Amino acid sequence: MIKHYHYRIGRLLKLLHEAEGPLTSNEICKKLAIKPRTLRNDLSHYRDALGENGVELNSRPGKGYQLVVRDEEKYCQLIKIILETEHRQHFVAPVRYKERVDYILRSLLSAEGYTKLDELAEEIYISRSTLNSCMKGVRHALSGFNLILYAKTASGIKVAGTELNIRQAMAKYFFYDDEHRQPEEDSRKAVRQKIMTILTDTLKEHQLVLTDTGFQNLVVHLEIALMRIESRHGDAALPINYKALKERDEYRVAEQLVIRIERAFAIPFPAAERYFIAIHLAGKRSLHHHQTFAATQDISRLFDKISQQIVADFAIDLADDFELFHLLSLHFIPMIDRLNWDLKVHNPLLEEIKQENLKAFEMAVLAGKVIQQETGLEVNEAEIGYLAIHFVLAIDRKGVSCQRYNLIIVCASGMGSSQLLLYKIRQRFSDSIREIKVVQLYELTDFDLTGYDMILSTVDVPFKTAIPLMRVNYFLDARDLGQMESWLSSKQQSHRPVSEYFHPSLFFTDLQSAERYQLIAELCQRVALYIPTSADFLPSVIEREKLSATAFGDAIAFPHPLHPCGEHTFVAVALLKKPVNWDKHEVRYIFMLNIRPGEKEPLQWLHESLVSLMGDKKN
Template sequence: MLNTRMTVIIRELMKADTPVTSEYLAKVLDVTSRTIRNDVRELESIIADFGAEIKSIRGTGYQLIVQDDHLFRQLLQEAADNKREQNSEVPTLPEERVRYVIKRLLLSEEYIKLDDIADELFISKSTLQNDLKDVKDVFRRYGISLKSKPNFGLKVKGEEFNLRLCIADHIFNNIENEMDIDNNHVPLFLKDDLDTIRKIILDRIIQHNIALSDIGLNNLVIHIVIAYNRIKNEKYVSLVTQELAELKKQQQYLVAEEIVNELQRELGVAFPEEEIAYITIHLLGTKMVTELHLDETKIQGIIDQQIYEIVKEIIDTVADDLHLNIKDDHELFVALSLHLRPAIHRFHYGINLPNPLLDDIKAKYPAAFQAAVIAGIVLKRRLNIDINENEMGYLALHLGAAMENQKIDNTPKKCMIVCASGVGSARLLASKIQSKFGSRIEIVGTTDFYKIGKIPLDSLDFLISTIPIPQDMPIPVIQVNTILGGSDLDKIEMVITESLNQRLKYLKEELVFLQMNFATKEEVLKFLGDKLLTLGLVDDQYLDSVFEREALSPTSYGNFVAIPHPLTPKTDSTFWTICTLQKPIDWSGKRVQFVCLLNVEKNSSTDLQSMYDLLVQIIDDSQVVQQLIKCKTFKEFEAIFRKA
């Protein structure tokens, strides 16, 4: 049956439109090309019985060909079922091994020998030692350390509250619904216990009108499941007296008491007072109000003055830094106000609400995510809290919706028709264009070529002409046939949507560096920053801003791509500085070989998301990225960029 590597190979072949090289697959899996060739040979013999084959094209790569779709889907279903049933499957990818070791250490009450873990994973002790560096980095973020005892091994050491948060994030990670919890095979609970806990919570939150998303509900269930099982093993949280007293004043403490009374009655486990406070903390991290149709006076009655002022500062700062017209967006103000109150409690106690959309938000809506990063800076300044990426993702959803609303512009594009064949032809042309584009375009009139000099061009967005116009014009000129054809309409469409060859205007030969040999992201960024400084395109504070942005949230988006940029726009124009690498480097947990240092013009009202969309269109295609990485000259690079 398919192992993990084979499953990844199948996935990469399925999503590719063109043949995939063994070199690319080796990069994805972090193994040698020889290992890939061996895996593919074994894979070919398996999928042959399921109506498919892998065609090897010399010098090009591998291509998946499916002859029997029904049979092949059966293989995919069996592979998915097998993965769920065999939770004990030995991890093969480095990140899977790290997750395995984290889980193993968190769930063990005793010391564990490194030799035993190495044997379980079928790896050398030196490979495990290397993985252990990443494990320690994860634990360090929770204030957890590894206690070492000669001849006994390793054991986790930390505050109970922090250990529980780590268990929630790294054992119950990426759980979005009840089925996911059931299928996660976590050896911490019985199914009956889970059902009981879920029912008790649901009864209480419905009775007290606490509004919870499915993700929020599962998050609460997970934390109480963990608490219940830790208490059974006499592992209790501890809180300082003052903190406990403050939590007991909250309305949510009464709800937590009711939940605990039911839990004690149904499960027969005694919850100390601190454990009631622990549940209160998680209830404080949930939304208590869902109505958005509130005026500003009512909002001020629901939230305290501090949050009201912070939300106003967030919106003003984002609007000023990114030149967005969102200051009067009432719906955004209400949404952020209601979101921030429970979010601040989560920040305070380190509770991580999973965000299954995070990778998609970062990759496809980077402008909205950048707005969320700016919001995070305001929160840091006002409350001295560092919000995590999941929370930034939720803020980006609210800010992104406001940015999309701002883009809904019903103002038509104004144009004039230049026609040399008379009024009749011009009127026919105008009618055809108007019927095609409707309210998106306003034809202000027609003119002969010799009268162009008398037209106030500053009031127009573009010209449509049936004849060549030799002189340079300050606005776009679209040359079409007198009797419009399909390609003529496409030209007009491209100008209306402002996408005509836009991507090439951001690409400059002197700012493209191919096949560079760097080992770290710091080396890459310093090299690119120094180049821009030498060319006089940035000042000496520029690089600090890039590193500051990177520290808030890594800009590696998968697919071997990173798009770093300064915290706020620093340059006098918008351009891309590109660097490809001979070998992938580690960029905050993701491998990167294509770096696009993004610079956006200061004080520009240009739509940032549109420029991002042009770039994402290129880097979203793994095959195009690999072609760009292989380029040795700018001419090759530009040709692929132009065609992509």
């Protein structure tokens, strides 16, 4: 059996396993970001060992490499070993920039004292200069929790900040970042189960309901509390305004929780712990539809201002949507508690929401800005993501065009795959689709296309068709969904061609800046040489970017002003020579959008057109 191997072998097997056919060495090298010589060396070194474990990498001249499994049982065992080893390697010796940053964060957050940088660099087999580069990412990540790195001559560095903020950072990098987390020990699972039982019983007795995510977050918080107290880090200062917190029902529940956990684990909790737990309870309550809710005047005014801003920027009136008002009112109460106590939430759906529901996300950004102006509380990106979900539903309720379309699905992989594709289309586009017909490729030549609007095919169709044809994957990835939405949008509205928003003078390949905000400023200055922009254009783009990064994957960023401004709708494009770190993504293509006030063409349609254009790797 293979016991020692490079992590690339696991990635190579996964790549070939998921491929529909042979992959050329160029395709493999591009996807794995390696050189052809490295691939040849790996294949030569591991070919015999892989053969002993039931798998062969067949080379087909002119076509490429293909995975052939000879012994399923041996292959499954091999994959298990590879995954376990890769998991261990990722934790002990990270190789990518983000993995190194995450490892350093975990190391510093769990350290009891100072850590010397030279020892840290040696621990993960990197040079001091590479470590210094990683430390920029570490400082940026810590700043999101209001934490800093404190340096002491001859001793090293350590994380400095409030105990609550240190614990929130630990929750993210030890518990929520599943990708590189070590497998849990049985003892840790037993601790978690005991905490869950105590928490469930206490909440039932006090008739306090948490959201599912809130419940899991509190379990994690209590686990970390036990870890910190055991390592003598639990004696923290009382939170600001703790006296007001003591009057709330959540504090009484927290007292009962602490008494039971102290008894179960034989560990005395410091006084501040009750307040930390009460803050978590207050920020994670679940208020339901059936509960009687008397909206305060402040929340009603907040909703009115949010609605007015959405009308001004999107020409969509949601003021009379009582369902949205009710749901946002219920959402605002625990959210404002979280913001007041600086309690960060984890939002695993954030990137998906940003990519697939841009209009709703931009509405949520506006809502967050209004909340900040009215309350003085800064709404973080994770909270904006949760607000966006309410706007997704509100947009749906506002109504989609009543026109529906008939589709044909061409699927060569059997009924199971076609049914999966059919289900996903029905689920995603239920308001726009009337009939879907599944046919085989050979049937398509004689099929009567009258009454059908488009063909979706999972295979290449080698002849012309009388109606539009779209090539898609079995599982409808983000590119496919973007293309579908763009097509439906173009059918339902008489948009001008997207090319009208571009101009040759607004394409740039020679920007010099290497930092996100400097790039935005440089691009705004270059645009102003060719097209009149308002004085508030750059400040508004920067303001929007600071609320939530506008990179959505595929190396693309879409910076734009917080509000429509100027007299022209346009797209300026910058192609960078080297990728630039754009918060959580590496970006090489910048599409700067500006929508003028009163523009009928919405941001959503323009964005979807660009996503479908750039989502296709050939394009």
